[in-house]
Amino acid sequence: MPQQPLKRVLVTGGAGYIGSHIVLILLLTRQYKVLSIDNSHNSFPEALKRATEIATEALPADATEQDRDSAVVEAFSGDLRSRENVEKVFAGSPVWGVIHVAALKAVGESSEIPLDYYAVNVGATIQLLQIMAEHGCYNMVYSSSATVYGTPPVVPIPETTPLKAESVYGRTKVMCETILSDVCTSYPDKWRAISLRYFNPAGAHTSGRMGEDPRGKPGNLLPLLSQIAIGKFKDDPLKVFGNDYPTPDGTCVRDYIHILDLARGHLLALEALSDERAPGSKISPDIFPKQGGKFKAYNLGKGRGQSVLSMIEAMRKASGFNYQYEIIGRRVGDVPDLTADPALARKELGFDAPLELDTMCEDLWRWQSMNPDGYGQ
């Protein structure tokens, strides 16, 4: 029986930490032809090479030519702000859908260079949607963030919480969700979009060959802990911002989700965008309302909160490194508890985040110790 032609799916920001793991998970399914566009701003083409290597090694002995092709990412080097760069990607065979990950993502930085954040995160998204429409491509999975909730009135946080971002970064995410919702509402027979609100993605691929490689000192806790464990930042003691929050041990609580679980959520979202369901699929047949726009937002979290101190302890267990830390005052803008209510994604997408905290830390540590300098400068 001849194989169906592969659906072509573009991952923007495909060489970044989150993007490259999504690319890998897509390659491993052998059900898509995966394209990537990335400007190497906070990412490395090497990540895509390794994803292709891992997927190619995983091919069965009797792999067809199409299988072999599906294990190779077609990587474009380009910037989403450039219409020419994006059009190059769409110039070939039709693209079925886009997983739009590319964005600037640092909350603190976003208040320092707000125009860059608006240009990259909002302006380029509008242009991307226009180019998609010009090429008849109407399916998008959008990378949103738990920051859209600001300081949530209810924890665990359901998707029905009013959006009230408290940073420029968060506002760019709210704006893009609003734009997507409006576009889907105006063209209910064409556009479909799923927005995935990430909680705290962390960890690395089990192989130790792919992981997070932030430029400069990591702004997030886990990559900072793993870099400290390999000996970096010796003269810069680890700081814990506040231990007087209304949480079990007084430090801030976040919902860490393994990067591979998060990436698999995108696979489910892609399937949910289409009318087809794989045999045995747990995705609800009608995630979109019958009337109105086909736009839906889901939390991607584990639904379990971890305090800063419990993360330090988990990384101590994984790395054997005995962290010294200093407790200082609260940091402006920090929210005590950001834990997802994951019920909707579980019910409608069949989404689950089974990988546990220990696995996450072990995987991170494997990546970090095998690649002390990340993908290499």
Place this chain on the structure above:
Amino acid sequence: MPQQPLKRVLVTGGAGYIGSHIVLILLLTRQYKVLSIDNSHNSFPEALKRATEIATEALPADATEQDRDSAVVEAFSGDLRSRENVEKVFAGSPVWGVIHVAALKAVGESSEIPLDYYAVNVGATIQLLQIMAEHGCYNMVYSSSATVYGTPPVVPIPETTPLKAESVYGRTKVMCETILSDVCTSYPDKWRAISLRYFNPAGAHTSGRMGEDPRGKPGNLLPLLSQIAIGKFKDDPLKVFGNDYPTPDGTCVRDYIHILDLARGHLLALEALSDERAPGSKISPDIFPKQGGKFKAYNLGKGRGQSVLSMIEAMRKASGFNYQYEIIGRRVGDVPDLTADPALARKELGFDAPLELDTMCEDLWRWQSMNPDGYGQ
């Protein structure tokens, strides 16, 4: 005594209805060198020619060369979505400030082509702000709209009302205000912006040589009434949408402001952005907070509501035309009463809208009867 060099001010959308009247008011002051960029989408270069003619005719006999220059608008033909087009405008002598009027503006259309609205109104604004920053230009007067209030909980509407736009068009305006506010907050020593929330601008210049020339059948009541009075749309009876609203005569109430009063509001906003005050200026010396971003929003309305039926009666008096109309059901999205609370603009900008409804209708009728085909196709 030698004259001070003129401040260069760019009006985007300068050839449109609102833009061209702002250009004219600026030219008449002889205090600015006025630039315009316009793509003739819903506007006519002829409007700028006439503004220059009117301002030149108004020059005193002893006008200096600089005075003569200040009466001539420097018009660029270009689209704000094109970086090249915008950079051309900034390539010459430094531009001191921008009055950013250019936008798509039809509420109904905005839900039909939302991506165009987001690209033109939001994407192009982000790019304009970037180009301004690259050229050291940090002053903006922004054209916002009463639609940012959605269905207001309190009428007359104060600026403190939470923004809750109920159309794509309205959301583009809220997004731009948000972006401007963020940019001003991040760079309090550089950026200053004033957002002017227009209620219902109407009428025309007293000369009858400049006015509104909408393409196709007018979407707004007053231009529709004036075109009906010159004999258009004979087979298409005038419709009044609903007479069962909680208003004095049951029809919707809007706050009509004469276009020349509205335009003069921009002159005050420009002065308020600078640290200088003209002699006798009524502008408050400190409209911006001492701490934080220099962004402020003001209503531009008369503060007096007029019902649909009272507008029909006023246009009957001005034109002598005996309107026949049909009352049909309410139109989706219409709000009973949108009347401005104009107190803040009065207090801080010294803004007043003295021109009365009769004058507005007479000026409109003069323009329409002198120019039955508008600026001529």
